[in-house]
Amino acid sequence: QDQLVQSGAEVKKPGASVKVSCKAFGSTFTSYAIHWMRQAPGQWLEWMGWINAGNGNTRSSQKFQGRITISRDASASIAYVDLSSLRSEDTAVYYCARGSYDSRGYPYFDYWGQGTLVTVSS
Amino acid sequence: QSVLTQPPSVSAAPGQKVAISCSGSSSNIENNYISWYQRLPGAAPKLLIYDTNKRPSGIPDRFSGSKSGTSATLGITGLQTGDEADYFCGVWDSSLSAVVFGGGTKLTVL
Numbered sequence: 001q002d003q004l005v006q007s008g009a010e011v012k013k014p015g016a017s018v019k020v021s022c023k024a025f026g027s028t029f030t031s032y033a034i035h036w037m038r039q040a041p042g043q044w045l046e047w048m049g050w051i052n053a054g055n056g057n058t059r060s061s062q063k064f065q066g067r068i069t070i071s072r073d074a075s076a077s078i079a080y081v082d083l084s085s086l087r088s089e090d091t092a093v094y095y096c097a098r099g100s101y102d103s104r105g106y107p108y109f110d111y112w113g114q115g116t117l118v119t120v121s122s
Numbered sequence: 123q124s125v126l127t128q129p130p131s132v133s134a135a136p137g138q139k140v141a142i143s144c145s146g147s148s149s150n151i152e153n154n155y156i157s158w159y160q161r162l163p164g165a166a167p168k169l170l171i172y173d174t175n176k177r178p179s180g181i182p183d184r185f186s187g188s189k190s191g192t193s194a195t196l197g198i199t200g201l202q203t204g205d206e207a208d209y210f211c212g213v214w215d216s217s218l219s220a221v222v223f224g225g226g227t228k229l230t231v232l
Contacts, residue, residue, distance in 0.1 A: 043225075047223070
């Protein structure tokens with residue numbers, strides 16, 4: 001059964017970096033894209049970016065460019081998101097999700113991880 | 123605030139039906155396909171609808187999706203207490219070149 005399992009909660013100080021992992025079980029990891037989203041308290045879900053797990057190509061939202069690195073270890077079926085220069089506004093639940101493509105070729109998400117709470121606090 | 127607008131909450135009795143709206147614009151809902159997700163308390167989000175009105179394997183036909191202009195709707199019939207969850211819409215925004223989501227709607231089955 002297809003499943004995404006994320007790493008545990010993190011507490012970081014402002015200015016630090018955090019790396020969240022997402023391990024895929026089930027279908028061939030390299031056949032899909034893995035997307036990262038986050039939801040801050042009281043806010044809506046925000047799409048951050050994605051990685052083609054096959055060739056490693058990435059794309060991220062302009063909002064995070066310069067601070068975000070999305071990577072994967074194909075041999076271990078794990079995707080990562082690394083966010084640097086953390087500030088209090090980065091406190092959120094971070095989700096990974098497997099991307100499929102609609103009839104126009106745009107992504108939707110057919111499997112999600114359970115979420116990882118990242119707290120940024122001094 | 124979110125690019126897509128959803129009501130914060132809806133409620134209905136068991137067995138009844140409910141419609142959850144998702145309002146956007148010509149750069150997202152009007153010209154692209156919508157997906158809907160269910161997030162039960164403490165659980166990972168689950169895909170309910172894709173391509174505006176298609177259900178993945180295993181999703182009962184009590185769940186349906188539709189669109190008119192710049193608004194989309196998730197319909198749920200035969201409500202069960204197990205349907206109590208947050209529901210949110212998602213769609214590609216052609217102006218932002220990003221996926222955008224609604225703020226989510228909390229469904230209470232009274």
